[in-house]
Amino acid sequence: MTTTVVAGNPKPGSRTLDAATRLATSLSGEQPDHVIDVVELGAGLLGWGDPAVKNAVDTVSSSNLVIFASPTFKATYTGILKLFLDQFATGEGLRDVTAVPLMLGAGPAHAMAPDLLLKPVLVELGATCPVAGLYLIDSTYTEDSRIADYAQRWAPVLHATTRTEAS
Amino acid sequence: MTTTVVAGNPKPGSRTLDAATRLATSLSGEQPDHVIDVVELGAGLLGWGDPAVKNAVDTVSSSNLVIFASPTFKATYTGILKLFLDQFATGEGLRDVTAVPLMLGAGPAHAMAPDLLLKPVLVELGATCPVAGLYLIDSTYTEDSRIADYAQRWAPVLHATTRTEAS
Amino acid sequence: MTTTVVAGNPKPGSRTLDAATRLATSLSGEQPDHVIDVVELGAGLLGWGDPAVKNAVDTVSSSNLVIFASPTFKATYTGILKLFLDQFATGEGLRDVTAVPLMLGAGPAHAMAPDLLLKPVLVELGATCPVAGLYLIDSTYTEDSRIADYAQRWAPVLHATTRTEAS
Amino acid sequence: MTTTVVAGNPKPGSRTLDAATRLATSLSGEQPDHVIDVVELGAGLLGWGDPAVKNAVDTVSSSNLVIFASPTFKATYTGILKLFLDQFATGEGLRDVTAVPLMLGAGPAHAMAPDLLLKPVLVELGATCPVAGLYLIDSTYTEDSRIADYAQRWAPVLHATTRTEAS
Numbered sequence: 001m002t003t004t005v006v007a008g009n010p011k012p013g014s015r016t017l018d019a020a021t022r023l024a025t026s027l028s029g030e031q032p033d034h035v036i037d038v039v040e041l042g043a044g045l046l047g048w049g050d051p052a053v054k055n056a057v058d059t060v061s062s063s064n065l066v067i068f069a070s071p072t073f074k075a076t077y078t079g080i081l082k083l084f085l086d087q088f089a090t091g092e093g094l095r096d097v098t099a100v101p102l103m104l105g106a107g108p109a110h111a112m113a114p115d116l117l118l119k120p121v122l123v124e125l126g127a128t129c130p131v132a133g134l135y136l137i138d139s140t141y142t143e144d145s146r147i148a149d150y151a152q153r154w155a156p157v158l159h160a161t162t163r164t165e166a167s
Numbered sequence: 168m169t170t171t172v173v174a175g176n177p178k179p180g181s182r183t184l185d186a187a188t189r190l191a192t193s194l195s196g197e198q199p200d201h202v203i204d205v206v207e208l209g210a211g212l213l214g215w216g217d218p219a220v221k222n223a224v225d226t227v228s229s230s231n232l233v234i235f236a237s238p239t240f241k242a243t244y245t246g247i248l249k250l251f252l253d254q255f256a257t258g259e260g261l262r263d264v265t266a267v268p269l270m271l272g273a274g275p276a277h278a279m280a281p282d283l284l285l286k287p288v289l290v291e292l293g294a295t296c297p298v299a300g301l302y303l304i305d306s307t308y309t310e311d312s313r314i315a316d317y318a319q320r321w322a323p324v325l326h327a328t329t330r331t332e333a334s
Numbered sequence: 335m336t337t338t339v340v341a342g343n344p345k346p347g348s349r350t351l352d353a354a355t356r357l358a359t360s361l362s363g364e365q366p367d368h369v370i371d372v373v374e375l376g377a378g379l380l381g382w383g384d385p386a387v388k389n390a391v392d393t394v395s396s397s398n399l400v401i402f403a404s405p406t407f408k409a410t411y412t413g414i415l416k417l418f419l420d421q422f423a424t425g426e427g428l429r430d431v432t433a434v435p436l437m438l439g440a441g442p443a444h445a446m447a448p449d450l451l452l453k454p455v456l457v458e459l460g461a462t463c464p465v466a467g468l469y470l471i472d473s474t475y476t477e478d479s480r481i482a483d484y485a486q487r488w489a490p491v492l493h494a495t496t497r498t499e500a501s
Numbered sequence: 502m503t504t505t506v507v508a509g510n511p512k513p514g515s516r517t518l519d520a521a522t523r524l525a526t527s528l529s530g531e532q533p534d535h536v537i538d539v540v541e542l543g544a545g546l547l548g549w550g551d552p553a554v555k556n557a558v559d560t561v562s563s564s565n566l567v568i569f570a571s572p573t574f575k576a577t578y579t580g581i582l583k584l585f586l587d588q589f590a591t592g593e594g595l596r597d598v599t600a601v602p603l604m605l606g607a608g609p610a611h612a613m614a615p616d617l618l619l620k621p622v623l624v625e626l627g628a629t630c631p632v633a634g635l636y637l638i639d640s641t642y643t644e645d646s647r648i649a650d651y652a653q654r655w656a657p658v659l660h661a662t663t664r665t666e667a668s
Contacts, residue, residue, distance in 0.1 A: 010547065010587075043544040046511065046581065075446065075625040079587045080547065083580030086511075090575060111443040112409065115287050116450055117618070123282055123299050124576040128324050130297035132290050157295050160327045177380065177420075210377040213344065213414065242458040242613065246420045247380065250413030253344075257408060276612040279576065283617055284451070291409040449624055454616050457633050462658050464631035466624050491629050494661045 008081020020069035175248020187236035261294035342415020354403035509582020521570035
């Protein structure tokens with residue numbers, strides 16, 4: 001099983017990236033195979049056909065399990081994450097990819113954003129999104145048990161869909 | 168595998184019910200085990216503890232695959248369907264249930280409603296909703312190939328999650 | 335200016351009703367002209383043509399400012415409120431009505447529900463919804479300053495739209 | 502009254518920009534005072550503090566009426582539009598700005614996107630969004646009457662809120 005983390009934070013090496021990596025590790029039992037820090041793709045995201053962007057898209061498309069992570073900007077995912085998602089083919093770009101929407105915020109008020117706002121974009125790209133999205137508080141996720149609790153609750157369902165797709 | 172259809176149309180024996188039954192049959196290969204036409208539960212839906220309502224809730228909670236179907240009223244699911252969903256326990260009422268949101272409308276303008284509006288309620292109840300919701304045009308669904316196309320695309324993923332849950 | 339409160343809580347005389355009445359009073363400077371506790375309309379809500387339901391719909395349709403209030407059930411508004419909203423004509427039922435979506439919850443996690451879920455239904459009915467929805471914590475709204483802060487921030491905009499419609 | 506058009510299409514001089522300009526003209530009776538084709542801001546959008554981006558933000562923040570326009574990418578607004586919106590201050594960046602969400606698509610299936618997805622971002626920035634969003638079919642909007650119909654229905658309400666804010 002190939003696991004990939006996509007972090008859409010305008011700041012490189014963000015807590016978003018860290019939290020997504022922890023979640024991927026918790027869900028799969030090992031470090032993710034690929035980590036894409038979207039901001040490092042730079043200005044190539046603003047057009048079409050950039051080789052590094054295309055390479056990142058191909059990595060994601062050929063993964064079995066992908067964590068799509070974003071901080072909460074203006075009560076939803078970031079523009080930079082959406083720029084990257086805009087590069088995938090509608091209905092097909094995430095076919096056979098099991099995707100998990102993850103968002104981080106400073107407080108609990110935007111806890112509905114992963115399921116109401118980020119997940120529908122992933123579904124539109126053809127992803128299988130079998131479980132509830134996860135919303136973490138950015139100042140406490142390294143200490144609380146939310147990631148572990150989530151993995152315990154949902155890993156079996158995620159593995160069921162990824163096994164099927166890989167077969 | 169136990170398959171159940173839930174139709175939330177204020178008119179008994181509606182096209183909503185028919186379409187949901189066709190979808191269940193197409194996904195599972197056989198007629199659904201249970202069909203719940205919510206309106207027939209009557210005024211017991213307005214309170215808590217009605218025996219017939221409780222029985223219907225138990226039937227749904229113990230199913231493996233459930234189609235939740237609604238016509239489009241005011242650009243979203245009906246009040247009567249939500250009345251029934253309000254009877255389930257948050258986070259647990261649909262645990263281990265694989266759920267499919269289905270909506271019908273007179274035209275295509277509300278095609279986003281199953282994924283943006285109905286699915287999040289099912290997820291809140293703990294359901295596994297692994298695939299895109301389905302939106303059908305109520306005047307053409309018996310003739311077009313939308314249900315068959317949907318079943319071909321998504322039945323394998325739905326079966327993967329239901330098999331796991333049943334094991 | 336005619337101000338009306340609509341409370342969609344299955345329990346009569348709820349905190350939902352109280353909070354909506356406080357908000358209406360704070361926004362208009364006087365007690366609301368009409369208070370509709372939807373649950374008191376009873377089983378007539380399940381069909382069409384009930385005289386008491388029709389009367390309540392007419393009261394709302396002819397108001398200038400209406401607070402639509404709901405507790406948070408399953409991360410969105412209640413089925414009983416939606417049953418009542420289903421009685422209005424699409425696009426016209428709330429024409430020239432300035433509407434405010436208000437929701438109460440036990441904690442902050444569902445704070446996005448008024449704007450993402452309840453407001454779009456009111457807009458579909460033709461309402462003017464000029465300002466952000468309000469989400470209150472049901473255990474603290476009588477003591478905190480959220481209603482007063484909201485009224486100070488948004489009353490001028492609400493009055494601008496209601497004045498226009500009334501002219 | 503200062504009217505501004507913001508078009509978030511990765512292609513410069515797009516139909517999105519044209520449709521938004523037509524809508525602004527139809528609503529205000531004259532050509533918009535400012536037209537911001539977001540893609541022309543280039544790579545400065547990927548960070549913070551770019552002078553041209555800041556200038557564009559200031560133009561929008563000090564306008565009375567702003568059309569925010571996007572093509573439909575992956576069933577919602579574009580990443581490039583969201584990049585620009587991420588530059589505004591939460592709750593304050595669009596204070597006293599009356600905003601209209603406009604989206605264009607190839608077909609009717611995404612007609613709910615302006616109200617369910619784009620409008621909440623504008624509200625989060627503090628905008629007054631008094632009326633329903635507009636969704637246009639990109640191949641027919643120059644010939645059909647949708648823009649004119651919308652202006653006739655909603656211009657009075659928009660003017661009521663903009664007049665207040667300007668006073």
